[in-house]
Amino acid sequence: xxxxxxxxxxxxxxxxxxxxxxxxxxxxxxxxxxxxxxxxxxxxxxxxxxxxxxxxxxxxxxxxxxxxxxxxxxxxxxxxxxxxxxxxxxxxxxxxxxxxxxxxxxxxxxxxxxxxxxxxxxxxxxxxxxxxxxxxxxxxxxxxxxxxxxxxxxxxxxxxxxxxxxxxxxxxxxxxxxxxxxxxxxxxxxxxxxxxxxxxxxxxx
Numbered sequence: 001x002x003x004x005x006x007x008x009x010x011x012x013x014x015x016x017x018x019x020x021x022x023x024x025x026x027x028x029x030x031x032x033x034x035x036x037x038x039x040x041x042x043x044x045x046x047x048x049x050x051x052x053x054x055x056x057x058x059x060x061x062x063x064x065x066x067x068x069x070x071x072x073x074x075x076x077x078x079x080x081x082x083x084x085x086x087x088x089x090x091x092x093x094x095x096x097x098x099x100x101x102x103x104x105x106x107x108x109x110x111x112x113x114x115x116x117x118x119x120x121x122x123x124x125x126x127x128x129x130x131x132x133x134x135x136x137x138x139x140x141x142x143x144x145x146x147x148x149x150x151x152x153x154x155x156x157x158x159x160x161x162x163x164x165x166x167x168x169x170x171x172x173x174x175x176x177x178x179x180x181x182x183x184x185x186x187x188x189x190x191x192x193x194x195x196x197x198x199x200x201x202x203x204x205x
Contacts (some may be wrong), residue, residue: 010025021137021139025119029144030128033125034128035170037124039067039194041070041195042068043191044196045066047189048061048187049061049078049188050186051183054181054183060076067198067202068123069198069200073089073203088119089205090121091113092104092105092106096171134153135147143173144167145164146166147163158180159177159179160178162176162178163176163177163178175187175188175189
């Protein structure tokens with residue numbers, strides 16, 4: 001096959017995999033996701049995290065479990081290849097590094113408060129605040145992918161853009177955070193369950 005034909009087919013296939021939504025499609029998705037997110041009280045899920053750094057040949061892969069409980073408790077518990085947990089709760093960040101514990105007050109830091117809000121809303125999928133983000137909507141195979149670019153200049157120094165992938169139901173199946181350096185972190189959710197009872201002890205310090 002001539003090279004230019006192969007290149008054309010590759011580009012066509014790539015573009016076909018992700019196309020921009022019409023305004024009507026974008027509004028329908030936004031309403032579906034916001035309605036669905038408003039019903040969520042708890043989330044529990046397995047996750048796999050891929051950290052891409054430009055200077056490394058392979059991504060750093062970690063995995064574990066995530067738990068969320070309204071209004072603002074989130075726990076990321078890493079189990080492979082190391083044990084590490086992070087809990088966002090009551091304006092504080094609790095870190096447990098294999099038994100070595102540390103607490104950070106995020107209430108006094110605007111950047112940490114924004115990060116905490118971003119994490120909670122991205123887990124639920126409800127980030128459709130156009131005052132905070134420039135938002136673009138795409139169809140990606142059977143799913144939907146929404147790009148959230150922060151408007152706040154200080155926050156842009158931490159995060160360039162957030163990509164959230166939704167399944168047809170409106171549930172979050174993947175989150176990708178791209179840094180200003182273009183390094184990025186992708187979190188893929190599996191075995192995600194909604195509104196099963198979660199004891200507060202799960203989010204213990």
